[in-house]
Amino acid sequence: PNCIGVIDNYSGVDTTFIETGLPEDEITKGGISFISQSGAIASSILMIGDSYPVAMGFNKFVSIGNMADVDFIDLLEYLEEDESTTVIGMYLEGYPEGRKLIDTMGRIAKKKPIVVLKVGRSEEGATAASSHTGSMAGSDMVYRSAFKQNGIVAVDTLEELMDTLKAFDGLPLPKDGNIFVLTQAGGPGIYCTDAIGQHQALNMPVIEDETKAELKEILPDMAAICEPEGYADITAAATVDHHVKSLECVLDDPNVSSVVLITIVPTFLPRKELGEGLAELYTNSQYRDKKPVYNVIMAGNYVETARIALEEAGIYTFDTPDRAVNAASNLVYYSEFISSVEEGGKSHDR
Template structure:
């Protein structure tokens, strides 16, 4: 683990191939790190440039007299070998991110051999390789980012992400940034071709990192599946792992082979094995980010009994469909006492516990009805968690609803997933809620999936 600690906390980085052309990845990575405020030293490397983006440029790695922790390499594949020959003579470099593509993923025997040769030199020199075909790592603690995804600034927080696709991992960060309150990632890693560093090693490292309390993963194929499951089983007793595994179909699996040179394998076998390891498998990027969001801020539910409290019938039914189809959460058996109290605070046309655990306050519900109903169900001992759905109409200021429910939610140690529909009109209210550590979702299905996954993950956690 200490080697990864040294790489993720690199005090100095050489960026090889950093010209002054904005159309070059290496140029943009320097730009991103300067904007982000990387706390270490950046050394641009280019045979002809004198300076890049205001930084002194070096002709080669050997020219750098100071200590060097990390290399980022953005030159054509055929030039990478000689860079490693040079790098291997220094003795101080701990890691290298190879951005360049055109190695083993092509299936070309010559390029596979080239990749092997590079890995061999690196191994002897003690340099761990991320990639090739890789955008590398992010560590928000020191504002280190070797990514060329257009993400202005990764917020720091208690999450981590491991990805086998740079574009997927980058998109996830863009989505995280646009949450009403941006999701915070402490660390993030793209493993590319995994010629050396594997996603399993990173998972193990993130598993031990006390700053990280939940881990997201995107996988295409799975080399050394048993090892991953063993390590995951240990981690999921302490922190949730949410996984999106693609290449589910045979054709999709054939495409993964061209992407990172790894066969995806049979999907159904994974399904069962992942379950045993406590990994929560999700279906898509939105579900992945929503599960991370819920896990990042909500208290862990004590059980699987959920109350669906809605101001709108249609979205309420969609929520019940989702919960029932999944079959892990169950509608809470709300007590008669609570039902009688609910009848007192709601209008006569409200649907109270038909079926039990489901309450439709109807569009007549104003701030008070939202807050009173929510308080009553959170008080009920049979309720472990709540999905609250509201679509404040023109006659009900959404922010008032947000304020009234936040006050209630913060008095109880039970998870509440809030869905305010729909879109930018609800952003102010959702920002208010998320600033108060109440995660919000754009539609009821997403709120339901997030709470389902959080509850499943919580069932694997062992309290110490």
């Protein structure tokens, strides 16, 4: 494989020949560090991330090729100790000492999340990996179960990889899988609800009667509140204020641990104000760092102003409801792993 080199946005080193490098002062460094066994996957991630409404920042980014000098374990151990790295992403084809790799990843996962895109899963994919990096891809089932046991987040697609890294970097961990769908439109809300139904880790909670009454008070008459439970359609008539107030109300409910907020901005809803109104809520100390909110502002280039207003305030946005839900499910999985580790630690102390 080729190898594109190293980027360290924290110290300002860039040895790559990829043209995505932004002027240094425009880079949002963030806490995401990434190790790739493929130069092309590395480049793709940089190019896709740079094409988001606000470019996705990386803290350290390493393309390691076929590991002649340094290898995965060295780099993982470096990132384990690196305080500015909050989450580690990996593109992995294979590693000669699989057990050692999993042990290292598992140890680190107790301190910070690792999100891995492991390829060479099918027989043909494994052959391709072997001819590419000379890697033994290993049994997919063995890797999957080792990841699962060790709190390592395994993803299926490039999109899920990037969305999950953003979510870990920018959002607090949820207490549990209770996720509320607050949607400004029926269709995308139902689509989101179906997506939640695909994830065992997630469920839509029954909220307090007082919260329901308060939502009824706040929202337009035609709003559909808690049909089904854990769901409110605030309707296309919702103003910026309706968005912000209903979200605040839902976040205050003790049964809600995460929220997906979906809005398909109609021509008559001011985009920049929407982004700014939500950003103000999230940066309010009462809500900041308490519960993750997945903002899905649809769609395409038409809503860039709203997304930029949020992202520039450090609040991530997602392309579609299902992409947000995939990331949300991964955060719940990791949060539950960390809780079980802490529980284990406590009982051991006794």
